[in-house]
Structure formats: structure tokens, C-alpha cells
Amino acid sequence: MKINADRASGLFFLLFGLALYLFIIPTFVEQVEGGWVHPDTVPNAVAIVLSLCGALLMLRPTKHHTQEASEFVRAGLYFGLLMVGLVLMGRFGFIYVAPMIALAIMLLIGERRPFWLVCGVVGMPGAIWLLVVQVLDRALP
Known part of the structure; x- marks a missing residue:
């Protein structure tokens, strides 16, 4: 697998999304009483999508041009x-x-x-x- 800008940025977003999901969101999002949507639902969903898109970019990079x-x-x-x-x-x-x-x-x-x-x-x-x-x-x- 050849390293290029797409794979490097894909790796960054994969790791950033995982860090958000595993460490940052659980640490900094407060749980509240009431309401039918937990405060960490949307941030967790975004972190998962970010990680998946980063992994996809690593696996299938684009034809990069300047x-x-x-x-x-x-x-x-x-x-x-x-x-x-x-x-x-x-x-x-x-x-x-x-x-x-x-x-x-x-x-x-x-x-x-x-x-x-x-x-x-x-x-x-x-x-x-x-x-x-x-x-x-x-x-x-």
C-alpha cells in the first residue's frame, strides 16, 4: 500500500474519530436527566461517521492532483x-x-x-x- 495524501489524511480522521468516540466525548459531555435524546448521541454518531470515512479514504484513495x-x-x-x-x-x-x-x-x-x-x-x-x-x-x- 503506497502512502499518499489521501491515505495520510484518512488515517488522521480515522484516529481523530476514534479519539473523539473513546476519550473526548465521554470525558467532556455531561449526562442530563430528562429528554429522550442523550447529549452524546449526535457527537458519537459524527465520530463514528468520521472514523468510517477516514477508513474508507485510506482503503480507496482518490486520484490525487494538485x-x-x-x-x-x-x-x-x-x-x-x-x-x-x-x-x-x-x-x-x-x-x-x-x-x-x-x-x-x-x-x-x-x-x-x-x-x-x-x-x-x-x-x-x-x-x-x-x-x-x-x-x-x-x-x-
Whole structure:
């Protein structure tokens, strides 16, 4: 088995997902009384999917090709926008910031169709709010 970038990143995500599932989530997620969904259900599911996808990437790597520098700049802009969004959500709240961040990200990736912009700006933050606040009975910032 030849080592390449896909296999190395697959190994990283496999080990990271296992560390999340076995050590980090059990240590830092508090168990609460009440509610029909345990607080560690979603994080554990994400950790399992992350591990499985890492293992799959190790077993079946893609045909790797070098990306253009502009792609890395766009990725950096995307992550910078996410960091700014998290800071603003902590300061002003999810309801006010999430739609604006969703719009900025959708425009950044090139989405221009009005229907999908409305779905992303109104529908997704609304669905997240409904799931987290109403169904899971958890607070958003």
C-alpha cells in the first residue's frame, strides 16, 4: 500500500474519530436527566461517521492532483468567515447571525439561484433552530 495524501489524511480522521468516540466525548459531555435524546448521541454518531470515512479514504484513495492556489485562498476565506460567524454568534446570537453567514457562504461558493439562497438563508437556520431548541430542548447562543 503506497502512502499518499489521501491515505495520510484518512488515517488522521480515522484516529481523530476514534479519539473523539473513546476519550473526548465521554470525558467532556455531561449526562442530563430528562429528554429522550442523550447529549452524546449526535457527537458519537459524527465520530463514528468520521472514523468510517477516514477508513474508507485510506482503503480507496482518490486520484490525487494538485489544486490551484486560488482554491486554497477560497478555502481560507471560507474558514475565516466561519470563525467570524462563530464570534458574532457568541456576541449577537444565532438567530441574527446564522442567516447572514449562510448567505455569505452560499455566495462564496457560487450559488446564485434565488430559491436555493432562500432555502439556505431561511430554511437551514430555521431547521437548526427547530431541531436544537424545540426538539432537543437545548439553547443556542
